[in-house]
Amino acid sequence: MLEEKLKNKLSERQGKNALRQLKTSSDLVDFCSNDYLGYAKQYHPNELPMGATGSRLISGTSNLHLQTEQEIANYHNTEAALIFNSGYDANLGFFSCVPQKEDTVIYDQLCHASIRDGIRLGLARSFAFKHNDLNHLKEKMNQASGQIFVVVESVYSMDGDFCPLEKLSSLCQTYHAKLIVDEAHAFGVFGSKGQGLCQNAYARIYTFGKALGSHGAAVVGSQILIDYLVNFSRPFIYTTALAPHSVKRISWAYQHITSAKERIQLQKNIAYFKSNCQNKRLIESSSAIQCVLIGGNENTKKISELLATQHLDVRAILHPTVEEGKERLRICLHAFNTKDEIYKLCRIINDI
Numbered sequence: 001m002l003e004e005k006l007k008n009k010l011s012e013r014q015g016k017n018a019l020r021q022l023k024t025s026s027d028l029v030d031f032c033s034n035d036y037l038g039y040a041k042q043y044h045p046n047e048l049p050m051g052a053t054g055s056r057l058i059s060g061t062s063n064l065h066l067q068t069e070q071e072i073a074n075y076h077n078t079e080a081a082l083i084f085n086s087g088y089d090a091n092l093g094f095f096s097c098v099p100q101k102e103d104t105v106i107y108d109q110l111c112h113a114s115i116r117d118g119i120r121l122g123l124a125r126s127f128a129f130k131h132n133d134l135n136h137l138k139e140k141m142n143q144a145s146g147q148i149f150v151v152v153e154s155v156y157s158m159d160g161d162f163c164p165l166e167k168l169s170s171l172c173q174t175y176h177a178k179l180i181v182d183e184a185h186a187f188g189v190f191g192s193k194g195q196g197l198c199q200n201a202y203a204r205i206y207t208f209g210k211a212l213g214s215h216g217a218a219v220v221g222s223q224i225l226i227d228y229l230v231n232f233s234r235p236f237i238y239t240t241a242l243a244p245h246s247v248k249r250i251s252w253a254y255q256h257i258t259s260a261k262e263r264i265q266l267q268k269n270i271a272y273f274k275s276n277c278q279n280k281r282l283i284e285s286s287s288a289i290q291c292v293l294i295g296g297n298e299n300t301k302k303i304s305e306l307l308a309t310q311h312l313d314v315r316a317i318l319h320p321t322v323e324e325g326k327e328r329l330r331i332c333l334h335a336f337n338t339k340d341e342i343y344k345l346c347r348i349i350n351d352i
Helices: 002-013 056-060 061-074 086-095 114-121 135-141 165-174 223-232 244-257 260-274 297-309 339-350
Strands: 080-084 104-108 125-129 148-153 180-182 203-207 217-221 290-292 316-317 328-332
Touching: 061 080, 061 217, 080 086, 080 223, 086 114, 086 180, 086 203, 086 217, 104 114, 104 135, 135 148, 135 165, 148 165, 165 180, 165 290, 217 223, 244 339, 260 290, 260 339, 297 316, 297 328, 297 339
Parallel strands: 104 125, 104 148, 148 180, 180 203
Antiparallel strands: 080 217, 203 217, 290 328, 316 328
16 A cells, blocks of 8 residues: 555656656766865875764764864854764754744745755744745744744855845844854855855854765854754764764865865856856856756756757756746856856757
């Protein structure tokens, strides 16, 4: 009976041309990964242990973990940092335990699934506000009780647009709200040393699987916040720690991220793409994420497949990941993409 139910759900999704499948793309030009600076392609000799042997509270904490967390805290100019096994775990771990039962969480409607899932696991009331609409956020704040938490991303992963952080921060101060910012797609790409776009939130989440080309994530904030997460965040407490070789890779990436070379080249590539892409359905963005609205799962998949025949790897983002009717091509630009590759991509997109 269960297998039949699962099969029917899969058939239903296939009927909508929205069935997700795993595939490789090693022979295509990368316009889909989050490896914005190309760090994931750089090999780092590492003879450290491949396993952590246990959770951080049992046997999984090494001096390397503690040293790297201090490096992260120093880099982001905050008191403390705590490494999680992924950005998803970090968001799940924070939002499921920090907001209390009497509190209110208000999040941008385009926030990542991991944020929304973490909020669902928590006990606080929650509301969504219209994307980047501070007037709507203010309405929700007037309905809130207890401590207010406002949750945003500095760069949104599906549109590539920015959060109005300065105005948002001012509004949070007026309401004594705690601002939480996910910097996943800004970290490494923006800032004088790649630090991202936000420096003054109550908590910030940094993901290492994007511009750092590594794995894992960190929550940064006050020492009290980090101590609380160590004691109450179930995704941190009840899982095997990130392996030492992975932590060393994170430390290596932090030491290299301050270099402006790749960031400068990435910004040049973004500007070159924007000057050559004339498709009117291109969503305005100055980030490494550039999206062209197509509409319809079938049409979007067909164009992605057409680009693949030209050795260009651009992935179709389909409903239900995005709102129905707003299916799109999501183009991720990188420091390593050449002008010829970008021009070829633009030429095909302009003819769609």
